[in-house]
Amino acid sequence: MLLRSGRRLATLEEAGRATVSRKRRERPDLLARLPEAILLEILVRLPAKSVLRCRAVCRSWRRLASDPAFLLDHHRHQPELQLISSYPTTDGGHYIRRLQAVHLRGAEVRPFFVLPELWGFRGPFDSSCDGLLVAGYDICNPATRQWAPLSTNPKLHIENIVGLFRHQPSGEYRVLYWTHSSVPPTLPILPGDVLCPNEYRVLTVGTSKSRLVDCPLTKMIGALGPIICGAPVILNGRLHVHWTMRADVCYHKILVFDTVAETFRHMIPPSVNPRHAMHLLDMSGRLAVATSKDGVTGVSIFLLQDKEQDVWAFHYRIKLPVMDIRRFQEQGNLWAEVVSEEGDVLVSCYGHLLHFDKKGNLVANFEYDDDDLPVVLPHRLKESLIQHTFFHKTQN
Template sequence: MTGTVLDDLPEEIVVGNILVLLPPKDVGRCRAVRASWLSATSTPEFMLNHHRHQPSLPVIELENHLGVFRGSADARPPCQLLSPFHPFVRIHAAGDGFLVVSQLVSSRFLVCNPAIHQNASLPQPEIRPSNAVLAIYRHNPTGEYRVLWSSLVEVDCGRHETTLHALTVGGRQSRNITVSSSSLQHELLEALPRDRHSAKYPPAHLCGNLHWMWMFRAQIIVFDTVAESFRLMRSATTDSHNCLHKLFDVEGKLALCSPDSCFQYMGVWMMDDYVAEIWDLEYRIDVSSMEASRPLNLASPNKKKEKENRSQN
């Protein structure tokens, strides 16, 4: 009796149950074995499913570098620098494992995959004070990844207006998105996070929509990525002055993290019914009783080497 080999298994089992669980580098090696594996592992569906099976490796900004935190303060080093990125970079958006970063020296935008240390240049948007990258998202009808960005342009003497643009990753030209002439649509567009706030307050991706908390308002701004229009959604709380509210996706549900005014408790709300906009308080965490974690030694390798040389001398 002989053992089972890969050739005995159906292709969908090999791809959907074995290759999808491998680390990124091993998937790359498997692509060189068979043309069918190369084709099957290059689809957006496989790559998204593969990303969901990978361990979470938080990416942090470290003295103008990008690094992957390995999850332990005792790790040596606790943070591994990402390459081949230029040392002076800035994170603008993230989604499905991809990052949109800019190189401050060369004025280029890149879409990066930290898992396999690869990147691709974006022809737009150019780095200007009035431009802001808002999000990178998957357009479900086409399977394309798109970068959403806004630009402040002068329409009349002394009067400025925010315009919205979309760029398909791999494309050569951005496309203007026509926002309806209603005052609400333009007010929501103006209220989107800009500059460094766009990375600090990223949108939550859910149901083909992007969701942002409206700063100093107890409401959520929703951008429909198919209809390319804005609308408002009810928030879980009525606290309109707390700018620390965070939206995120928890297993396919929209969630809101909301600290109280004294920062003693953290509430985690879950939207049980997306259509009816019904929220439930799932967790109430006593932050005051939590012990602070040890500070991490996240100095760059050059700084660490300089410090070691000074101590030896």
């Protein structure tokens, strides 16, 4: 009796294993019969890492997920991620550089990559555009782990980068940067004037083509010249840059660079205290300014109403619960940054990255090691799997 029961049980187990095995074999066939239109609707919404994995499933999936039209559509569907740089220590006590991205709506931190020495990055993250990131003398795509030098001329030092942009008529990616001018001034110098010691140039990425462009920043108050605050905002083919002054004299200037004509013009900023911190934002396709006295207690948002007349209007004010924030870090400085068109704020402190909404409510607390300071970079990035020729030149 026991022998029969044992045989019967073994038979059932074998039948069960056979059914599971058969279902596993049938699963790829069921997926293969899925209509391409539905499959594309699924793939286009996946993160870049998941799409790369799906390419390895079968030839038909690889064909669909590699088509240029799909790659462009995939990039358009990706959420805009806020970039974070952190510096955790290794076992040897040395700091390493790690790039992460915060998906605000998903309340998650996505690891992008660690920057080892062999990548050859020589400088901070300078600019981002269309899923591409400029770091030092290099351009990279964090989603595909591809990188290349900005210029094919190793003697051309590309420093002091203003912004990366796509030149619409040619489809080329170009970098606006400045260097110290070696040309003697030709304009009349009035008493009290100090000429800006910089000249502005445009480089086509992946070439040695660098050319001079005229810039209205000629006369400045202060001998050190202007510096860029935050990241430029690209709207309607124009790159908006916030400039301020070092040393004792403080003021805010907005310079607008037309990425098609490659010309400059001044824009009048909102009337804010020149000593308050200020940075530019893209709010639903409209230029905005965030300004704060100390960067923590509160942030005021101004919205551009008339881009032709440079008319600004107060939008709203964000008040942050400083006492609640201080329980995460009792001593030392705190850094708050408005990072979305909805008014989301990220606050950096040792061991924590705090996410608040525009009403000052704590939405999420991303925890880090106690000695790790997450830094909110002035850049956002939408993942892209679009291929670029300047990466292929480096790989070949």
